Amino acid sequence: MPILDHLWIILLLPLLGAAANGLIGIWLKERWPKSAVNACAVGSVAASFLCVCEAVREFAALPASQIPVVGNYFNWMLAGPFRVDFALQVDQLTVVMLLVVTGVGLLVHIFSVGYMDHDPGYPRFFSYLNLFVFFMLTLVLGANLLVTFVGWEGVGLCSYLLIGFWFLKKSAADAGKKAFITTRIGDMGFTVGILLTFFTFGTLSYGEIFDKLTAANTPVENHFGVITTICLLLFAGAVGKSAQLPLYVWLPDAMEGPTPVSALIHAATMVTAGVYIVARMNPLFSRSPIAMLVVAIVGAVTAFYAATIGMAQTDIKKVLAYSTISQLGYMFLACGVGAYSAGIFHLMTHAFFKGLLFLAAGSVIHAMGGEQDMLKMGGLWKKIPVTAWTMLIATLAIAGIPPFAGFFSKDEILWAAYSGPYANKALWALGFSAALLTSFYMFRLVFLTFFGQQRYDEHHVHVHESPWIMLGPLCVLAFLSTVGGWFAAPALWGGQNYFDDFLKPTFASAAALAPVVVEPPHSLEIYFAAFAVTAGLIGLAIAWWLYLGDPDRPKRLAKNLGALYKLVYGKYFVDEIYAALIVKPLLWISTNILWHVVDEGMIDGAVNGTADVAQLAGGEARRIQSGNARSYATWVIIGAVGFTALLLGIMGMRH
């Protein structure tokens, strides 16, 4: 098993690519040609992807007894009982994540070659991108919480770097900071969670933790105990990373980054890390119904909430951002109701179609010469057909129209929410309405962008289809978003769910702990699927009625809705609230207390005071240095006498 025995290769390749571009590229500047950059960046990721495929092949051949495959490379930290190895592991969950990360990552890389073509920071961009892939792989491959945490923070860093990629733009720089700081808040909880985990289990390795759990046969914790605390703390980190309520605010701003970044990091991979960690820690979560309930509620509410905001946005990428948030909400909802595999399934399909959406949006923006406002688009269908088609496919997928991928995953989630072991009708309702809204705003986006009469000036913007290096990935993703969900298709007509079965071993303990419920008749599921589709179609219809009919119909509606519309349009003014409640006081404290009092007063005072004392003492002490050799000799003697006296004292004691 060449690869499974050497998992580090998968990690190393992107790192090398990043190093090549980041060091040599920055150093050589122009003399480091684009071809070299592409070779390093795309090549490394491609190689990594191939390694992953090979690994998957080998993995498939493994007997169940040898799963998960753990590669323990070196002893990283060792402090008393605290022992952390740099270990990587591969199990079913990891395999899925690996495929998604490297696959989508590869496509995005290829796309970026075309998209960033004229950017001065070309090598920098790709080194960041490779670095991100490296950290993301570390995150998913890590065999213990700490390695995962390294990847976790690393992707945060890369996200920061890439959001602020055009750091000359103030908004971009601020967005980067905002993302970084906001996720930090969650990571605070995550860190404490890790510490608490170690404090509780005495180890950080997943395998050992889970073994301990099963060995001690820990009972399900219906009260608020340590496991619940750990879960909630880890979930706090997940909330930050996956932009859930209330820490979602950074994701929309993250759209300041280049679109491929949005596609890869803020749609396909990084933001799903939260979901991944929850799924990874499922044995823990499923021992704490409270935590699961919290996860489910947060997920569902976020899904609905973000969808509502998405309806009123006019910036094409902002819409996609909010839809991402809401889709992530779906995933958390799935995890919360115990349908981990469904969550991961949605994670995968979402990675496909959301990545596709972003890339397509990027293609549109590219075609419009940087224009992002949908109100200034329209009628692009003829101009950029490939983009339009792929985008339509993705929209159908996210709107849950069969036979596209999104339909199966979303259907599974909603079904689990309704009838699963932790079923909760209210949450189901939220999710269902969210689905409706989703299809509405997505079709709104499509219609505004591609249909209707064009609302831009032909003379200024000269629309053109993107090169094939960009369209290629679009097509591939389109294909995936079409067929990606068919693993689960047989489940519809009573067959088996291949994806679910594949992931079963990972979530075995969760399934074992789940309360037994009477499986509702299969026919009911069909009805629900039908419901979901109708919801999607309804959304489609509303969008059509609003945006393809009378053009000023939306304005009237907005006027009629009045305050409500303003509220939604203003994104519930959450940013403003945060600014007023947190940012401003923080700034005030920092400026008036930390800066003027603590820093200038105490710290500078201390430092300068030390300096002054030293100067004063020196001024006095220099008189000792008379330049007279005999005086110096006398000082030597004084020292000698003192030292000898000391020695004599010691000897005296010894005798």
Place this chain on the structure above:
Amino acid sequence: MIVPLIVFFACALLAVVGAVLLILAHEPIHSALSLVLVMVALAILYLLLGAPFVAAIQILVYAGAIMVLFVFVIMLLNAGVEERTDWSKIGKWVGLPLGFLLLLEIAHWLYHSEPGTAIANGGGAPPAASTFALSTAIFRQYLFPFEATSILILIAILGALVLARKDQ
């Protein structure tokens, strides 16, 4: 065996007197001579301590070469009576008493030191060191220090040359 006792005290007295003379003498050359006196006395003490080779070396190198060099320099510079300037206050007021204090300390310490109880002369005193054994020790066991010192000497010669050369 009264002889060693007499010799010891005689030489010790000589040495101390020489040292004191070195301090009290006004003429540098008198200091030099008193130092030679100390060295000779020490050489005899070395003989008493069963280190004849060291004694010979002491006289040959110290008294015969180094001190001659001193005397030579004194004559060359025609160094007369030293002027007793008192520009080092601390040296004047603190140095002397402290020096004597150190003297007492060291003497006390050495006197009470562990090996002090051993017998140097008289009953059961070890034999004198043979030159053969000493040279064996130097050239086998201490070969590296020996070479190192030789290089040191070479460097010293060069340094002396550079310093003494008239800069043209």
Place this chain on the structure above:
Amino acid sequence: MEFISQHPVLVVSLVKIALTLFVVMTALAYLTWFERKVVARMQSRWGPYYVGAHGLLQPLADGVKFLFKEDVTPPSSDIVTYILAPFLALVLALTAIALIPIGPTDVLLLGQPVFAVSNVNIGLILLFAITSLGVYGVALAGWSSNSKYPLMGGLRSSAQMISYEVSLTLSVVGVLLLAGTLNLGDIVSGPGGQTGYWLHFIPRWNVFPQIVGFFCYLTAAIAETNRVPFDLPEAETELVAGFHTEYSSFKFAMFFMAEYANMITVSCLATILFFGGWLSPFGGHEWEKFIPVAIFLALAAYCLYSIGTDLEAILHKLQFTIVVGIFLVLAAVCFFFPQYAMPPFWFILKIAVFMFFYVWARGTLPRFRYDQLMSFGWKLLLPAALANLVVTAVVWLVMHP
């Protein structure tokens, strides 16, 4: 007597010291006579003639003169050092002689060696140590006189002595390598000594393997004793009488004696190191005792003959009878106690040769210039001695794997 039996060391040593002192002093005195005679012959003069027969009493007269001359002490001189200097010089010179064995060290009397005042294991180094102290006599004399020329002379001589001491010591190390000991007696007759023969007729003396070392030693020795052609410290033409310009009367005599004592010392050392010390060139057979006997008898005969020649000087008759008696006694001693007489005989004979060489050099060679002296010492003699040492060491290593 009881004391003697209890402390043989003290008594015997004292006796030996007294004897040595007497002999050496006399020898010094008559060395001056010998030198003057020889130089006179080289310059085709008579030399001392009037005081006693052939000026035999000249040294005595000189001694008396030195004793009774006024002892002038320069007022501006540094009294202590001024007086100390000559004593230092003479005492050190005589002490050095005390270390030299003039015969086999295993010939005992009362359990003490007869031919060596003190037979120490590190004799050679000790000898060098003591001679190295000799510089002080000269330097202090030069300094304490507190006058230009002596200072110059003192400076010169101290510089010269320091410089040549190095080559002197180095030139000897080769011999030490061959001998493997520092004991002067063993250097002559020890295991690594000079007994025996090469090819059955060349005596196994160090001079043959160490010829370079020998010449280095000779040169350095002459310079060390401030003799012509290295007598810069007392170069009359340049600085009057050098370091002892201000000295008069017996102090001057002391310097004089010290100089000759040093000559004797270095000659003895040369004999011991290079010429087999007291060993006879013929291997110490029984018949060898007839050589000195014959010589002494011949001398006695010559004296008797010369008595016969001039009959008027009664004083001469007296002296000559004394001398004849001395010769006869010596001959008898050599005949009846060869084991005690022969080693000193050979030893003194060899020394006499060296003495003659000294005088010969003085009579023939011109004086060096100071810079020549220095450059010769440092640039020629020292490297030569070093090279000799290295070669000797290498050869020795090759021969004794």
Place this chain on the structure above:
Amino acid sequence: MSAIPVSWYLALSGVLFGLGVVAFVFKRNIITIFMAIELMLNAVNLAFVAFSRAHSASGQVALDGQVFVFFVIVVAAAEAAVGLAIVLALAHTRQSLNVDRVNLLKF
């Protein structure tokens, strides 16, 4: 009362060392100060030899002390050479041997 303990030699060496220190502080002539240093070295040498005597049993002799003395002497020679050269240079530049007059090494 005929045997001499090593401690006497040690005490003597201590006294000599102290005297050397006093001389170092007390003398003004730089050459004499050098001599003071030599005196201290000599005292130390005496201590060394005494120690070697103390540590050598009647069977074998502990030579280390004497070897050290050897090295000390060699180093002292080197030091004297350089030091006196410095003294000469100093005398030529400052026309004085009084250390009190050589006090440029200060603030």
